[in-house]
Amino acid sequence: MAEMDHSNYKQTKTERGFTYSYYYSTPAPGKPVLFFSHGFPSASFLWRKQVAFFQPLGYGIIVPDHLGYGGTDKPTDPKLYVGRGLAEDMRDILDAEGVATVIAIGHDWGSYLVSRMLHYIPQRISAVTFCDVGYMPVEPGVNFISQREAFIKMIGYDAFAYQRFFIQPDAAAIIEKNIDSFISMSYPEKPELWKENMCVDGGARAWIESNTITASPSYLTPENKEAIRTSLLSGGLAGPLCWYTQQLEQANIDEDAKLPAAAREFAHPLLFIACTKDYVVLPAFGDSSHGKYAKGPVTRKEIDADHWGPMSHAAEVNEMLLEWFGTLG
Template identity: 90%
Template sequence: MADIHQSDYKQTTTKRGFTYSYYYSAPAPGKPVLFFSHGFPSASFLWRKQVAFFQPLGYGIIVPDQLGYGGTDKPTDPKLYVGRGLAEDVRDILDAEAVATVVAIGHDWGSYLVSRLLHYIPQRISAVTFCDVGYLPAEPGVTLISQREALIKLIGYDAFAYQRFFTQPDAAAIIEKNIDSFISMLYPEKPELWKENMCADGAARAWIESNTITALPSYLTPENKETIRNSLLTGGLAGPLCWYTQQLEQANIDEDAKLPAAAREFKHPLLFIACTKDYVVLPVFGDTSHGKYAKGPVTRKEIDADHWGADVACGGGE
């Protein structure tokens, strides 16, 4: 994070036995604690500018490297990345800092985690913000990959086709070998390239195996790219890709099936930040989910940005 060094991070070992690395700053009297949850493929670095903005205002801050990333443990068994276990890890981090409740803020797979916090530890959450990726309820037997036909009917193309590559046994090695091509695919200067190179079967694999590289957006500076690159190569892609393979293997079914249907609904205040130039996670996905499950106050904001809109809005850059 900008102006925040690794020496500022703390570590705690959760009841599941995983050591998490996280940044923590205590709140000023009367101020809430903000919990920032990153997704794929970045670590806590995603939220560096949000930390720089909110911390001087007195807000408490907790920003972990999620399981598989950064200074946190990196198991390679997808079943260890299921929602209930991840939520309990977060509970243990909050307990380590004696934090009763947090405003939970998620982006990408971080939104999946925030959704599971609402399922499994709702009493520890005071409000939620979903950045680009909206609320993802636990629906046993339903995964992003399994919704191919429904997606094509709704938006005209297979938005999550790239995930079929990400869940293949050789994906981590291919990405690590061609890491600059991978970063180029995920951070194109022209966001509409995602429809061509990530939303068609085989296209993502073909892009990376051919080591294709295109121009990067202005917000992804050479320094930021190098931070992402080094983080992924140091820890490897096997852990981060488990966030995808756990859903392909439907590792969540046993736990999620135990949840009563009412547990998918929530009354916590919700802020949804929709990115209008994301061609994979369209705003309609979040809007539909929130209309069905969010029973409390909902605030919706749009920004004219791609999937990595945190860079455009107020920093970050996953």
């Protein structure tokens, strides 16, 4: 993407043996390093508008392509996508650049990864922002897929129904075959389409298998769409979908179960940017988690956005971040 110069991408091999690709820009003297963590199905370019805003201001920037995405390795064993391993991979990237601490900013599964960094390498984070998807604490044996009845009781519909399709053995092939339909479903012009299709049992599969394509939102330019399409098809969907299938892996439960309950709490300054038109990840989910686990100062902001606030409302997100950075010691 134009806002993220390809020459700023670097690679490093982590202790687990994975080669990671990441965008890196050194900080000006006295400026902190910002660590941007993307989710599904975006890769590092999700944050291009944040990079274009903060890099000229002198902030250091680290934006990894997470495991399964972009220029990073793409193993297909879900056990490799569990929290501790991913957090330690991030530690290895920070070590490679000699970065002691970062302000970590997460979105979607990137919020899950930042949450695990708070669990396993908390000393490497000075402050944390969760955009749309809030803090996701270790809760052994609990995952979105298994909580169907609880969510229906709480909000009146099956918010995470689509994940039951994403974990099926044929999901990657179906999505790759109908990639434009998948992108259309993931980035809808009308946010309500998520509730009508992804939050209905069998809805996501039906949408993609029928190759449904609807209008794109204004923030998804043809260039953006092509970048997403190329990124996903070049590496395939098997890796990215492991972020979902790992929820069902006993390895994840065993690893996280070793963590003391106190490690779920954190005292880092927190900014939560809620997206009020996300029908899957409701702001109340983040609010509930932060009320229970965030023991430091909490700042809460809202944007009138669907799931993709960092793209659609980039200017608002950037100003909220900049203002909040100014409150940090």
